[in-house]
Amino acid sequence: MGEQQSPVLRLGLPAIAVMIAFGLWSSLLGPVASEMHMKADRIESDAKRLSDGADLAVRLGRAERKDRNATGDLIVAFGEVASPPNENEAGSSLLALINDIREEFGNAIREDTFRQGVGAMIPKTEARRILGRDGAVQRVTAEYQFVATTEDAIRILGRLEGSPSVDLVTEVRMTKEDGGRIAVSCSMERWALASVRRGA
């Protein structure tokens, strides 16, 4: 009689064992399967996005052929653009660009000055599109003033605007000087990742 187990033990022990086994499975093996499924889902989603994007690109291409002020014109007008670096890198690249120009033109440039600062933030929605994620984009501003011949001045402006280190030339001032030279003041900006969010 002593060997006869009670129903609680006879049914409860296997039930507990099953629950423990399920717990182990769901904590050890289940996540592995879930992760693989999620990865597969992500790949399928990306593939669909690329496929949709290709269709969109075809449509955009057709549209742009009809619209001269489309992205193609912007690309040609602004030249190569680079993804926003951090503020320090943006400032350094601007300074490096000016140094390159000074080295290239040498004595053809006179009375040049360079100032650098920080401007307003790029709106959040546009910053998110540029970065492809959430983040803040800061304007790093600079102003370069110099005196040069007309030919050199135009070339220097072209170098500045065509460089990936400059996103936008915001203002140009040119004043006639003596001796066939002009004084140029060029304000520009480079978009950079904000190191600290304003208002945060």
Next chain:
Amino acid sequence: MTFPTEGTILALQPEGTRLRAVTLERQNGQIRSATIRELEPETSSVLAMVAESEAVGVLIMLPGSAMVVRTALLPGGSDQDLLPALTIQSEALLGSEHPEHRMGRGLLPAAPGESNRIGVLTSWPVQMQANALADLEDQTEIPVRWTTPAAGLAGLMGAHRPTGPLVHANSHTGSATFAWSHAGGVGFRNVLLPPGEHWPPSVGRAFQESALGSGAPDSWAAAAGEALQTGLASLNGSITILPHEVASELQEQTGLSSAELGTHGILIGALLIDPQGAGLAGLRDAMPTENPDFQARMTAALSVPRTARLIVAAAALILIFGPIVSAWTRLSVVESRNAELASMVQDADALERSLAHYDTLGNTGFSAVKVLSDLFTNLPRGIRVEGVRMNTRDASFSLTGKSIPDRSAGVSATDVIESMRQQLGQDRMFSRISLNWEEPDAFGHLEFTLSGRIDKPHKDVMYQRERDFAAYSLAARMYPDAFPNDQTSEGSALEGSAAPVDATEATASTTQSDFVASEESNNDDSRGEIEARLNRPGLTGGDNDTASMADANDRGGSMVDPNLIPQPLSLAQVQALSRDEITAEIKTFSTAYNLLRQNGASKEDNPQHALFLQIQASWKDLRSELLNRSREGNN
């Protein structure tokens, strides 16, 4: 598969080159009628007969030479009680070497007043093969059973105890089977004697010996033996000899004649003694095997504890690892189908970010150098620029300078200013233009300030040659004799609002401002650089000004030197170029395009119109390809 007791049974007996057949209609295990047939000894003819007669079972009579028969004397009792005892005796009488499916056991019905029961045992030794119809069982769904002549005689005898013997003999094989009643019961014997002329007397003697052995009177045995010898003397084949009382009852029962009973009666007897086909008429060629359906087989397999444990273990493994294996398989398939996806996604993301970057740039500002170029292009001769300011944020600009009159041509300073204002507003690129000027100085020069807004900074204006100082340099306008190849016809040169000023401008002092037009060579180079960067067709002035060369033979239908025009490129050639090469080709084709257009090749009647279209197509292909490369981030 059990043997049916109802319906039509097809009974067969090989007889020489023929096959004796009887279709027996049974009811409650008893024969109601019989029909005799003769068939070819082939399976196909039997199957046809089965189909024709709608037979539900087949019974085949073995030859006497293929059987062993024994009898056992049992005490009185029911079949149910005596059959187990008969089974025990069969091992002693037949031996244990006979397989169960080839043994037949049966009890003769008890005759009136008979206290004992007679058991009949037959055997079909395994070495005796069923040569004929051996494959019938494999080709039909109905049950097939085999029986022996002894079983047939036992059935024919039944509860009768006739005075004469029942005999089934075959002169070809030499076999003879006897059944006779005697004081101790019923005797059965099967003999195999050499066929031939001595076969009938041998059979007669064999029966006589058997009868004497069973205690029959000598006289009866001798008479019966002689009678049998006589009866078999002219036999050619097989025959069943029945006593009168047996034959007459069977005739009534089946409707067969005496002669028909002699040839086919043995088949009927087998079914009479064993209607269920389970005893004397229930022999089988091969051991019966079960053929359970899938469910039964699975159930049987799962009933084995070891198998059940293995299946449970496998199920547990599937439950544990199945989801992982499934997920891994799916992931592997997806990854193999999208092997290059990671880099493509990266490129697509980078492209999207770049496009967003350009969109934001386009919404925020514009290319200052390009707009400066447009601004200076719209300044007529006689304007000397002192200062320029351009803001790309608010899209505003201002210009200060002097307007210099050309008195010899009767053009006043205000006329020059008005010409400038008109040109600026002509292409709708600039708007809200306001002008202020002061009193003229002693030389008549008028200082002015002009301001306005830039409405369409990205607009790619195709300037006419007279407004384009890159295509038609100021020096060429001022000193036509020094630039004979850079001239244009008078009529075509005097176009647009600047025509009066341009046509009458003669003095070097009234050129464009110092940094715009007076340094024409430098200006041409600068404009060439700017326009080349902006990829504007027609403005890529080279060192010698290609537009001027285009004017060598006047405009409006003149031929362009083919050496100045590049070979048109096919789309495949364009796609084969690198990005830098495309950029360089765009410049080349832009120049050629403008050159042709300025020489009237855009008109259909121009002999170079076809070439113009080819150059235009190549230029468009190059530009589209560059755009695509930019999107894809490729070189």
